[in-house]
Amino acid sequence: MVTKTIDLRSDTVTKPTETMRLAMAKADVDDDVLIYDPTARQLETEMARITGKEAALFVPSGTMGNLISVLVHCEIRGSEVILGNNSHVHIYENGGISTIGGVHPRPVKNNDDGSIDVDVIEAAIRNPDFEICYPKTRLICLENSHANSGGRCLSVEYTDRVGALAKKHGLKLHIDGARIFNASAALNVPVDRLVQAADSVSVCLSKGLGAPVGSVIVGTKSFIARARILRKTLGGGMRQVGILCAAALVALQENVPKLVTDHKNAKTLAEGLNKIKGLSVDVASVETNIVYFEIAKGSHITALKLGKILDEHGILLMPDSSSRVRIVIHHQVSASDVQYTLACIKQAMTGGTDENGGN
Ligand SMILES: Cc1ncc(COP(=O)(O)O)c(C=O)c1O
């Protein structure tokens, strides 16, 4: 009988801790549209400090954070953003920058490590001499860590090079920093240094940091002032939002120090999976909390079937295709959960009884 659920679908699945719930209940709140919510202001001030930017704004989701950021940078009609063809903004955000913002995407090849070759970015910048035909490039968008590449990290040197390219061409640089704290922990580079070259960053509070809801965008004071208006336009006027921000302040305190453990657990999982016959993982590419593994062709089991078997053992994961599975580690997955998961996957792959007596 399953007594516990181990949820490996994403780092968005964490439940608020007791400390978060207490902080939410006690939060000092006010109307964040008519004036400002004091706890939201406290969080925004703290996030501006951590990221080294002038100002910050709480938004209900990372998707809205990216959308607002792109739309503020590209508020002139005919604008174009250069972004990765495997980026979250391009794949998982409903094409919002175009359908809502009228911004033209210029997808360019993401490398396996989540980066985009700087010369590829430069080649994608529209020649202003041909503006009679071309959209106008106004923004470059990076993603750090890069989710679809398995949580790989963009180095500060690379980010600075893209920032220099943006400046050289009079462009802005936005970083989808949904997991920027994971990248910072993995690279051992402070967040403010990692995003120094960016004009704006969207940071998820609701992923590895474990807050129940929300993201924060950071940038200059004028950028955030325009972002605040656009948030309201998009229906994101947040009234007593301090209830959510109080949980996020706890998350910053409690969970940032745990990210290194999440990464260790992900690496242990990857190494263990790689020892299971019929599975393969690029262990070296596991830099943060995301692990993708392949099920060998001709295997008796598909990713969907494996998911169903593990579900019976109380383990939830997200098949990425018929033969590829994604597992995301977070602070509510322990080292023993990882070992239990490995035992259940091994038993599913061999169909026998695992050494831990799984049946
Ligand atoms: C890299 C990345 N950016 C943005 C988002 C969007 O965040 P949200 O789900 O809060 O809209 C996600 C995942 O959710 C993500 O993985």
Ligand SMILES: C[C@@H](O)[C@H](N)C(=O)O
């Ligand atoms: C699926 C995607 O939108 C989400 N960001 C995740 O990583 O779980």
